Amino acid sequence: MRAMWLSALGLMFLIAQAVAAQARPDSFADLAEQVSPAVVNITTSTVVASQTGPRGIVPEGSPFEDFFREFQDRQGEGDGDGNRPRRSSALGSGFVISEDGYVVTNNHVIDGADEILIEFFSGEELPATVVGKDPNTDIALLKVESEQPLAFVSFGDSDLSRVGDWVMAVGNPLGQGFSVSAGIVSARNRALSGTYDDYIQTDAAINRGNSGGPLFNLDGEVVGVNTAILSPNGGSIGIGFSMASNVVTRVIDQLKEFGETRRGWLGVRIQNVTEDMVEAVEGLEAAAGAMVTDVPTGPAEEAGIEAGDVILSFDGKDVADVRGLVREVGNTEVGKAVRVVVLRDGKTQTLKVTLGRREEAETAVPAVAQVTPEEPIQKEVLGLTVTPVTQALRDELGLDADATGLVLQDVSETSKAYEKGLRAGDLLVEASQQKLLSISDLEARIQDAKDGGRKSILLLVRRGGEPRFVALALDE
Structure with missing residues (x-):
């Protein structure tokens, strides 16, 4: 009996070791070797106007005058050809997502570039063209032409990533070439400054030059695009941000099909519902939803949504706050008819709204109000x-x-x-x-x-x- 008990205990110990080994890999070498052919370095070149250096730093007629003139000429700051435009280079990272040459990176890596050069892990270099870009999520889609099928990586489901999961960042930090760093998912659903932000925070080392590179899970799937760091000195302190893959894939699909994004537009101005509003708004039971503050000419106005309505549900999904509603609307197909549940005068109403396109709505004209009669009292x-x-x-x-x-x-x-x-x-x-x-x-x-x-x-x-x-x- 004792022998059987010891045998069972030993088996349990072996199983526990196997589970621990699966949760904490001994090495990332196999994963790095698997994905490296699809990760690329990106070099951009831009023509910029020459910046004239300081003048008059030595008195006219000084014995040093000729020396400083020659120095400025060598630096491109003299009167001859020094004022001509010059080329400025920048470095970043990216990754191939299809064998026919589509490459994903950050918009800020290639924005304003005249020439884009893709360097592969093998050392091969190919020029790239811009298919489309989205400043709102800082994502860009490039295309290279190759005679041979290219190695590529696939996107994973970022919603399945949990805080504490292992991740690996790959890229070109500080122009040092192919480099790997590992860490965990530190937090999810981070917002920085954009309307559609959904960042994965990680402590995997991310530095300048990593921008646009992939963040992998242990299955070799891309769960994020490395975009930004929080740092007082410009170097990694373990707080990096990767745009979640479930945001990126929707953007990439639209850039590939249209060359631009086409986001849904409801046509309302909104604010979060606060705790002190619950008492003030009849029928409101919790600080949830989005309060409509204004309804310009557009889809919402046509559907009957009014200022003061509290949007509780959009297209069958509960609305928690403004950020959640904006993301849901933006991710919904332009032209789709959706049901919007609002709270008005203590009762809920369901309205049907046909979404417009946000990119075409920037010049929307506000609804006209009535004229106030003159009443000069206070x-x-x-x-x-x-x-x-x-x-x-x-x-x-x-x-x-x-x-x-x-x-x-x-x-x-x-x-x-x-x-x-x-x-x-x-x-x-x-x-x-x-x-x-x-x-x-x-x-x-x-x-x-x-x-x-x-x-x-x-x-x-x-x-x-x-x-x-x-x-x-x-x-x-």
Whole structure:
């Protein structure tokens, strides 16, 4: 019996060792050898205007004058040919995704380049042309022509990558050529500054020159494109960011088909729902969704979406926040009819919206509002000194000719409104999702909120033309 127990214990120990070996590879050598033929170095060349050096650093007639003139001429800064344009080179990384020569890299690696040269692991060099690029995700697609099929790598599902998984970065750091570094997934769903950001954070060493290179999982699949680092000194400190492959593949498919991106466009301005809005908005149960602050001419307006609506669901998926909604809309096919569930006046409504194309919507014209009647009076309400918009105020504050609402003449520094960031010059457009044309309108909305047992009121505020909602407490 004892022998059987020891035998079973030994078997369990061997299994545990095997699992540990699988979770922590002894070496990345096999993986590096497998993927290296598909990883490339990228050299770009750009013609730039010559920068003239400092003049007059030695007095005229000085014995050193001829010496400095010769030095400047050698540096291309003299009066002869020194002012002619010169070529500037830059280095980056990339990887081949098909045997017929499609190469992925970062947009900032090739942006503005006149010539792009691809160097393969074997040492072969081929010129590349730009198929398309997307500054929003910093992704570019290149194409090289080769007589032989090229080694390539495939994309993996970045949504399956977990914090703590092993990853390997490959690229051309600081122009040193093919180089490998390994680490783990430190975090997921990181946002830096872009609208469509979805970065994998890793502690695998990433330096300048790694940009555009692949981040591999242990199966040799690309789960990210190395794009940026966080560093006080310009070198790797273990905080690198790779654009998730599930974002990249959608961009690449569109660049390959159209030479450009074609993202869905809903046609709303939105902001996150905050905890203090839950009390102020009837029927809102949690700080989730996206609050519509403005509806310019476009798909949403045609479908009946209104400012003040809270978007709870888009195309069958719950909306957690603004970032999530923007990404879902952008990833949806242009022209697709989707169902959007909104909360309005305490009840949910389902509206059908046919999406437009975001890239064509930059010149959309805002919806026209009604004209405010002249009412040259002011009054203090909830710590706010307000007055209806007049033509003189429109001119003074640079407001649109058709701007309506109440202008904040002053905000008490001891008020809740001041704590919420309201300032003189702001324009109150709505209260409780109803337009404000006079001070009496605001007072009526406040009284309605108090009669309804609410502790706060929702205000739509515009500053510099940008709208946002503010939930303001009524206990002033």
